[in-house]
Amino acid sequence: MDVTLVVEHFLNGLQFGLMLFLLAAGLTLVFGIMDVINLAHGSLYMAGAYFAATFTAMTDSFWLGTLGALIATAVLGIVLELSVIRRLYGRDHLSQVLATFALILIFNEGARMLWGAQPLTLNAPPALAQPVELLPEFFYSSYRLFIIGAGLAVAILLYFVVVKTRVGMLVRAGASNREMATAMGVNIKLVFTCLFAFGAALCALAGSLLGPILAVQVGMGESILILAFVVIVIGGIGSIRGALVGALLVGIVDTLSRSLLPLVFKILMPADVAANLGPALAAMLVYVLMIAVLFFKPQGLFPARG
């Protein structure tokens, strides 16, 4: 096994982890502050990817398409918050599961009606189509590098906003004690709506950035939603820092184990056993990680509530 292969998969893992962070950041804030289990978070990601593909096709520019998707999905988020999610505050978790599960059905079928059952293609901008030579003899997709850069930039920006600004202070106050924040005169309704729209925009960013790598299709939200939930549980619900650490852990562990574990097994045991066991264990490893974290830290790595 050579080093460049490991480096390449590590970078892929980093890239996937940062995109997971974009999803998990919105999810953990909605969950931690509004106390709403939002299964439809993955649907916003799907909507973002569809918007990006449509606007890119219309404007012929990936950047305008992404910008359009961000705005459209944020507006969709606001509409969703005002019409449905707002009525779910204070309801028990089971009602929220049922309502947001219904939203998944509506979004999936709506996307199928608007865009058809065939997956859409979203191409990476031409400027980033060529691979770059990172090390001698080691080429890596420039688009994936761009995603890593964008993900890091958003993570740093988010950290700065949450930790250093007044808006961030309101958000943190809401996450650690909602009633007290309200009592101190915070307009919690406005904070909630803005937060939900912001989470939706982050989803759209992840959707449009991942669009060229994965297929833009109905159901793309559900597979990544579960991983995003795993991330926020590992990190501790309501904690942005936890979401970042959790997302990087999950992204890197998932990508590395999927690509490298089967190779390692091939060396250690007969080929047919390895072919069975490798992919299965690789897929399980993220969940083993989560169970292990919860076993030792039942509140996740960085609990937001004291």
Place this chain on the structure above:
Amino acid sequence: MQSTLHHRLSPVGALVLLAILMAFPFGASAMEQEFYIGLASRLMIFALAATSLNLVLGFGGMISLGHAAYFGTGAYTVAILMEHGINSAWVAWPAAIAVSALLAALIGLISLRTRGVYFIMITLAFAQMVYYLFVSLRAYGGDDGLSLPARSVTGFDMSSDTAFYYVVLTLLAFTVFFVHRLVNSRFGRVVQAIRENETRTEAIGYPVFRYKLTCFLIGGGMAGLAGALIANQNMLVSPNLLHWTQSGMLMVMVILGGVGYLFGGVIGAVAILLLEEVLSGYTVHWQLALGVLLLAVVMLLPDGLASLLRHRAAREQS
């Protein structure tokens, strides 16, 4: 005045319902609509699975998002035993219950140490692991699943849909009756007390963890039985039975039907699958309609469909 923890099963209503269900295949064959006998068996199997989840979720208060693991494991137990030549239902079905109950016990042993959302997520994580385990078992079909050459052997002819319908009906009736006896027993009262206030129940001196684990295990075993039946109904088992969306669907059935109502699981399963059947006859976009209906139920009927019956009963009493 009976305790709110008491779950009544009206003997007259139950017997009338049973009589209607027993007569159903005759009516369906008389109208040459045999297709509906198979559909009804499927509805009842999911009703059984949802009832098992309702025992855990509704009465035990344990929000498990991994119930498909036990359902699918039961189905795979029957299919794998059959692959090795063990066809008898008298061996395979109890084995399915035992294996699923054992799995539930193992998972419960670790999961029940966590609370709230973390419990939801840890049960989901275990179910995903079981899902990937069966996906990786290439000897038993892997991704494609395993088809059954025939139904389990019971000693009488179960090859016709009608015969199988009666087997499913019998087992569902026994299960509902069993759950009714269970939730009204001392055990059931304790489990419901734990749901209402765990700390207080512990303070009174009940071994809370053991009660919860037992309830979780019984629910898992019942889901295993439902799995054994669905394997015989579909003549095919595949990892789809264990996918998390299946767990989500079972949970939605229970919530829609009524969490903690004796017939909640049955009502929810029948309502969802019937809606799916009817709506898909009218439009290919039936999921949209189903979604809108579910949303309406959450907004208008917070306690599920079964609460309608209770509201009426309450009005009649006053």
